[in-house]
Amino acid sequence: LAKTTQPISMDSYEGQEVNITCSHNNIATNDYITWYQQFPSQGPRFIIQGYKTKVTNEVASLFIPADRKSSTLSLPRVSLSDTAVYYCLVGERGSGNTGKLIFGQGTTLQVKP
């Protein structure tokens, strides 16, 4: 499973767009990029997953360049409730694999009023 590197912490203000970039230089052909969010005293929660180009859902967007060596999670117009730790992970997807996840330290996002 490829190792990921992301900033330890980020600060933002309410209403701003937040972009968190993750590096995964050794990503394999079969690997997908997945982001989880974790609030204090809760387990991680799946946010978004993608393989290439752009993926968007009701919560976030995920931008993946052609070489797939990095990815950027974009959170539009953050609010105080988006204060959390965000984890970037890479690994295989689907029923034919173990679904194993290796978490790094994550990025602690602090949203200020």
Added chain:
Amino acid sequence: EAGVAQSPRYKIIEKRQSVAFWCNPISGHATLYWYQQILGQGPKLLIQFQNNGVVDDSQLPKDRFSAERLKGVDSTLKIQPAKLEDSAVYLCASRHTGEQYFGPGTRLTVT
């Protein structure tokens, strides 16, 4: 759809005592995981079950930790005897074919 249930939510024990955590995964999820999350770090996988069989327990400290998943549904994780460094949140997750769904965790404090 009910989420992953864990109990207890909090536990305080003295070192050298034993403790057990319980997890009830989402119905129909064949894969179950136990993670240890030390304060300030990301979760670390301890053991993974596929139905009632162990898929990966390479990071489980087998001299003191044990886990079982009888009947391929509920699972228990036991620590015996506990050490101070076992203080952490123990997370259970389950999965069908897509992403993992995590429970709220059990916060263990060993004094």
